[in-house]
């Protein structure tokens with residue numbers, strides 16, 4: 001039996017009901033901003049989401065959301081059904097873990113197009129929830145340019161908070177699904193703690 005107070009009234013309920021209503025496990029959606037079948041960003045997003053305490057995590061792959069490249073002409077034909085479904089699906093999550101591929105200093109084209117569609121379906125793409133926003137690349141800058149672009153933009157796409165992390169030289173620092181550089185891993189875990197405190 002659990003006794004709790006709400007608006008100065010006492011309530012009684014069984015423990016299971018209390019846990020269900022008040023301690024419901026948070027849900028996190030993770031993805032890489034890439035359609036590469038070997039995406040290093042999807043690997044990083046998967047790893048980072050696995051380090052978040054006490055959450056349920058879903059990892060999606062944008063290869064499962066093929067759609068025409070966004071244009072106003074395409075939009076005049078209607079929204080792609082799979083992206084309407086994705087937009088709806090995203091509403092159930094309490095936060096998002098995103099790692100963006102950097103192509104020529106910006107978003108990978110496939111991700112940008114999906115983002116454009118999602119922003120037309122629902123202006124608040126991230127549903128007023130926090131985003132752990134990362135980028136990685138094989139080079140030493142760790143996708144710093146796309147990270148900077150996205151950290152400026154994501155608040156306009158409904159991210160209530162954006163926590164950023166750039167992961168440099170992916171192939172030197174990540175092996176067999178784990179971060180192998182302890183200093184980098186410690187810094188990432190600090191960002192993950194900050195994210196946990198915001199969801």
Ligand SMILES: Cc1cc2nc3c(=O)[nH]c(=O)nc-3n(C[C@H](O)[C@H](O)[C@H](O)COP(=O)(O)O)c2cc1C
Pocket residue numbers: 032033034035036038039040041042100101102103104105106136137138139141142143
């Ligand atoms: C067209 C193209 C442009 C790229 N431009 C950049 C770049 O501007 N900066 C960078 O760090 N890496 C760049 N790269 C390398 C990507 O970071 C690398 O392919 C990485 O694996 C992409 O992430 P993904 O594996 O998650 O798709 C580029 C790669 C391609 C194919």
